[in-house]
Amino acid sequence: MDHLYDPDVQHWLDIAGIFVFAISGALLAVRKNFDVFGIATLAAATGLGGGLFRDVVIGAVPPAAFTDLGYFVTPLIAAVFVFFLHPHVERINKAVNVFDAAGLGLFCVTGTIKAHEYGLGLPASAALGLATAAGGGVLRDVLANEVPSLLRWDREIYAVPAVVGASAVALLIHLGELNPLTMTLAAALGFVLRLLALTYGWRAPRAWRRHSTAADEG
Amino acid sequence: MDHLYDPDVQHWLDIAGIFVFAISGALLAVRKNFDVFGIATLAAATGLGGGLFRDVVIGAVPPAAFTDLGYFVTPLIAAVFVFFLHPHVERINKAVNVFDAAGLGLFCVTGTIKAHEYGLGLPASAALGLATAAGGGVLRDVLANEVPSLLRWDREIYAVPAVVGASAVALLIHLGELNPLTMTLAAALGFVLRLLALTYGWRAPRAWRRHSTAADEG
Amino acid sequence: MDHLYDPDVQHWLDIAGIFVFAISGALLAVRKNFDVFGIATLAAATGLGGGLFRDVVIGAVPPAAFTDLGYFVTPLIAAVFVFFLHPHVERINKAVNVFDAAGLGLFCVTGTIKAHEYGLGLPASAALGLATAAGGGVLRDVLANEVPSLLRWDREIYAVPAVVGASAVALLIHLGELNPLTMTLAAALGFVLRLLALTYGWRAPRAWRRHSTAADEG
Known part of the structure; x- marks a missing residue:
């Protein structure tokens, strides 16, 4: 997507995030x-889903998901993997969470950079970085007819690490300091924040006095 | 979006509708x-959501939602507002309905005009006017895992006022009579119809003999 | 959409599928x-919905759904038809299934061809053929707040006939053998497979040992 990393390295990182x-x-x-x-x-x-949404919005069509065979085949391999090994994958759910956090860190960075390359301003680019990182999960939950876990207060925070990582990239672009090292640090920031949120059960507040002024309907 | 109004006036009306x-x-x-x-x-x-859908469909990318910082910040201000004041906002629900009706009237007009400026025919432009006015609410309900209130028979009609307003604009364009005055009248038409629907509880019919030939599953 | 058939024939086939x-x-x-x-x-x-998704993804905007008045009016006619005659339409549900299978066969073929004409590779084109055939039904179920029947194991297979038809077209393009006859055969292949699935209740397996290792939550 961007070429700050060696394209091959970048490509494999994308594949890992998709996987x-x-x-x-x-x-x-x-x-x-x-x-x-x-x-x-x-x-x-x-x-x-997240990258597809970003690409359609910024006008990068056909989206990378449909032009790169690797991006396209990766989810099918993941599906076969889960189809045969799901009891084991469930058991290693913690490992999946770690990888998902890595995907979050990576996608909020690459999403922000790609949106900026297509001419969007920095706040809008950061918003699309968030959408790239979180969009796939929202689409997953909508298709499965569940309330998106991104929106639920009883799940560990997901948007904050992605917003922080994306905003860090926007700031780096603004300062002219975006390079492989700082980009990696921004991705690591999102990754570590998400891991901390999972480890310590960080949750975001509901509406002010929500818990005391009204009964739960959630 | 269009420049029939003074661009500044138009911009603030859009912001108000988004809010x-x-x-x-x-x-x-x-x-x-x-x-x-x-x-x-x-x-x-x-x-x-409604404007985003319209812009992606007509090829106006990146959409206005991502190129105008005002459009982008407005929903966040609305969120902060509700976060702190929601018991009061709930109490003034009637006022919210009035503002929402104003948004409907405005968006069905500006959506139709923008679609026509991008080369769509008049019926398709009116359909996108409806989509601009109603799309955000449908996305809201889908993300919240609810049946869209646009579709439910037990809610006051929403599509009709938007269709009437959008069709009025299409007719005005066809007659070459679109100007700030007639445009305002078309928006007012959608607005007033929606207010009347809310006031008098206007509902649309279900399928012919639906109520007598089958038990409700809704 | 494509011009391998006589455009008029193609157009009426599309209209029939949309209907x-x-x-x-x-x-x-x-x-x-x-x-x-x-x-x-x-x-x-x-x-x-299926064609709209395909057109937005491949950059064919504004989509055919908004540029061809026939495509646009057809669903409204279908709605009026069902509004007045739904007890009869329900009774002839089997006929509806046959027509829907015909729509599936047709759309997976035309969707694949149109995506390829817009420069996508053959695997991606076949995926968009599947999306064209299945996308409308997924959108229908999401808007109605139901689990998409495409995903449910307790429904007859829908994706397989569409994938087979779309892949057959991709193979024909690869071999340089796409012509009205082979195209019709590919559409017939998808159509017949879907009919067989309905007739014999063909279902796809769930995850390996899913039925024995965990209780159903579906």
Whole structure:
């Protein structure tokens, strides 16, 4: 997508991010009792949805998801993997969370950079970085007919690490300091914040006095 | 978007429409018990979703939602507003309905005009006017895992006022009579029809003999 | 869309496909107890959603759904039809299934060809053929707040016939053997496979050992 890293390195990092996101989609499909095509569809939607949304919005069509065979095949491999090994994958759920956090850190960085390369301003680019990182998961939950976990207060925060990572990249671009090292640090920032949120159960507040002024309907 | 009004006036009207739609999204997020990021996300999706859909469909990318900082910040202000003041905002729900009706009237007009400026025929432009006015609310309800209130028979009609306003604009364009005055009248037509629907509880019929030939599953 | 058939023939086949898909959307709207505008909206989303997604992804904007008045009016006719005649349409549900299967066969072929004409590679083109055939139904189910029947294991397979038809077209393009005859055979292949799946209740497997290792939550 961008060429600050060696293109080959960048490409493999993208593939890794797509793969771990696709795993989370395939696992939800198994939990929802979908058939093998449902598993593959949800894996593809989760792995590619965020980047697809970004590319359609910035006018980068056809999107990378449809022009790079590697991006395209990766979710199918994730689906096959989960299809045969899902009890083991479930057992290593913690590892999946770590990989998903890595995907978040990576995608909020590459999403922000690509949006800026297509001429968007820095705040809008950071917003698309967030959308790239979180969009696949939202699409996964909507297709599975669940409330997106991005929106639920009873899940560890996901948007904040992505916003922080994306904003860090926007700041680096503004300062003219974007290079492979600082980019990696921004991705690491999003990654570590997400891991900390998972480890310590960080949650975001609901509306001011929400808990005391009204009964829960959630 | 269009320049029939003074661009500044137009811009502030757009901002006002985005703000009131975003308020309705933020309020639903509070009712669904989402956290503060869920509130901001749903506010942004509701305020910007209709215009985003229109712009992607007509090829106006990147969409206005991502190129104008004002459009972008407005839903966040609405989210902060609801976060702190939601018991009061709920109490003034009637006022929100009035503002939402104003947003409907405005967006069905500006959506139709923008689609026509991008070369679409008049019926398709009117359809995109409807999509601009109603799209944000549909996205809001889908993300919140609810049946879109646009589709439900037990809610006051929403599509009709938007269709009437958008069709009036299409007719005005056809007659060569579109100007700030007639445009304002078309927006007022959508606005007043929606207010009347709310006041008198106007609902649309279900399928012919639906109520007598089958049990409700809705 | 493409011109391998006589354009007029192609156009009427497209209209027929949109019509039968729209019928399935309108019938679901009646079952969900939506009002007349909900019926029309769901009919339009089902009939046009798959092609709309394809056109936005490949950059063919504005999409055919908004530039061809026939494509645009067809779902409304389907909605009126179901509005007045739905008990009869329900009774002839089997006929609807046959038409829907015909729509599937047709759309997976035309979707693949159009994507390839816009420069996508053959695997990506076949994926968009599948998306064209299945996308409208997924949008229908998401808007109706149901789990997409495409994903559910307890429904007859839908993706496989579409994938087979789309892949057959991709193979024909690769071999330089795409012509009206082979194209028709590919569409017939998707059509017949879907009919066989319906007739014999073909279902796809769930995840390996899914049925024995975990309780159903679906």
